Amino acid sequence: MTTSKDNPEKCTQWDKQTLVAHDCHDERHHGAVTMPMYQNSLFTFPTHEAFYEALDAPLQHHLYTRGNNPTVNELECRLALLEGGESARCFASGMAAISASILSAVKAGDHVICVEYIYWPIRDFLENYLRRFGVETTFVHGENMAAIEAAVKPNTTLIFLESPTSMTFRLQDLQACAELAKRIGATTIIDNTWASPIYQNPLQLGIDLVVHSLTKYVGGHSDIIGGVIIGSKERLDRIGKEEFWLLGGIMTPQVASLAMRGLRTLPLRMEKLQQNGLQVASFLEGLPFVERVNHPGLTSHPQHELAERQQSGYGSLFSFEAALSAEQIQQWADGLDMFRIGLSWGGYESLVQVWRNTCEEDGKTLRLVRLYIGLEDPNLLIEDMKRSFARIGLNCSEK
Ligand SMILES: Cc1ncc(COP(=O)(O)O)c(C=O)c1O
Incomplete structure (x- = not known):
């Protein structure tokens, strides 16, 4: 089997247009020119031994579509390659991906720094919803690096960015934010929807996690809602086991198929x-x-x-x-x-x-x-x- 997931070395040598336009040939799909849509909730096994093996590591096997689905996995693999990340997980919406990414980086008693004039439901999530769980957020004008530094507290564990912000179009210096976060031991997450994976790759500037609303440029046809988190294998494995698998806000195979069509162009x-x-x-x-x-x-x-x-x-x-x-x-x-x-x-x-x-x-x-x-x-x-x-x-x- 040679999907882009299983042969990433080959695909990383491709430019972005080739990466989205060209499928590796996968002989299990009878030469189908695109990844077929796996419209099934569960996968079955020839023996209980094989079944138990999958049960013990549900995210390493095709066991249940809330964990893995080949159509969704193919999209995840392509998005990870496009962003220059090791791994990705797709979600039911941009907000599902964003809230999962934030939850993966905070616990009760933590402090978050977030840029002003962020997409407003993200503000609502941080300012109001997470406050119920003892997480406090300071909002700062992100174009001012000194203001970000000044907002740091001993319990700051997350810096949430959106560059540019999608109403005021103000930027943050991503490399400087990543360096600051590394110094204080915080995670950095950026909403990269505006630039898309084509025009900005924050992981290469040291940012830990990139999130996108796939509803926008990636879908491209105003007919889907979806989201993705991209980052290191270690972080995504953890998100896979916790926010992805436990909260269950996953992307369906139909949506993944449409997102993949959007990705081609x-x-x-x-x-x-x-x-x-x-x-x-x-x-x-x-x-x-x-x-x-x-x-x-x-x-x-x-x-x-x-x-x-x-x-x-x-x-x-x-x-x-x-x-x-x-x-x-x-x-x-x-x-x-x-x-x-x-x-x-x-x-x-x-x-x-x-x-x-x-x-x-x-x-x-x-x-x-x-x-x-x-x-x-x-x-x-x-x-x-x-x-x-x-x-x-x-x-x-x-x-
Ligand atoms: C910048 C930005 N981020 C995230 C989202 C949330 O995406 P979704 O609507 O897919 O949940 C939106 C939606 O408008 C957005 O504009």
């Missing part, structure tokens, strides 16, 4: 999405009433240099701030024809979201509009924006 889609996103962000930056475009790929972004150093490309989700009233901006967003109003991102379709909450930065209140630029012609998206600005009386001639 991930590098191609990311390249086009990056181009489209930068074109639209640059257009907005040139408008007289736009105050700031929060896109790390723009040279005007205060952390552009850091982004160039620790990422190899850019996602197409970004936000902007305009000198307009809340009513005006909502009217503009509602007037767009080519953007749908919605919560998620990472699919083929462009989305807009006017953030209801404000956030504070350097003593300034920010009112953000988040855009996800999809695979449509960016010139048409820009024309649509101009039309909607004109409807609220704004002229889009450049600054």
Whole structure:
């Protein structure tokens, strides 16, 4: 049998596009061109001796799909290779993966440092849910390394990162965070959904665990919910035995099959999405009433240099701030024809979201509009924006 799982040495020599486009031939699947979907809950054995052997080590055998399923395992293997990790486990959602990864790193009495303006259910999980179990969290502006250092307490066991944050698009210096965590004996986890495994590989910068919502770029078609944790074999074996096996928030084989289909075109889609996103962000930056475009790929972004150093490309989700009233901006967003109003991102379709909450930065209140630029012609998206600005009386001639 030569799946990518069983022949990782061969696959690590491949570039990312080949890794996702090419299956190793597995003779047990009759030459099927993709990994078939193993739609079964249990696996059976010829003898009790073989059955007991599997029972004694359920995560090393195909025994029960809550532990191992070949279709899900193939996806896990490919995601681990793409991120440069030794091992991966897929979950029912990004949040299932994220909460499992956090639970694997804390116990009652511990302290967590987490970046401000993180995806809000993660904040809720840390701030409210884990407080019930005696875990305390300090939220810090992650672009400020001194603030992260200052937040360290003797009982800090976890630093949770998201770089860039997916509403304010602020970065953390990942290597510096990893070094700090190693000095104090804490674990580092990063939500790497925005950059995808194509444009940022934090394990190579010393981060311990990478999590993704596969719902976004990896799925790529707005039709699945899934998540993954990637890291060392030692950490993932522990998560496998505890949060994965005991909490049971696993990914189903159907979802794994769809995620694998999404993965085939991930590098191609990311390249086009990056181009489209930068074109639209640059257009907005040139408008007289736009105050700031929060896109790390723009040279005007205060952390552009850091982004160039620790990422190899850019996602197409970004936000902007305009000198307009809340009513005006909502009217503009509602007037767009080519953007749908919605919560998620990472699919083929462009989305807009006017953030209801404000956030504070350097003593300034920010009112953000988040855009996800999809695979449509960016010139048409820009024309649509101009039309909607004109409807609220704004002229889009450049600054
Ligand atoms: C940055 C980020 N991380 C994690 C998640 C959670 O992923 P899921 O919805 O797959 O649970 C989301 C969802 O929107 C997200 O935007």
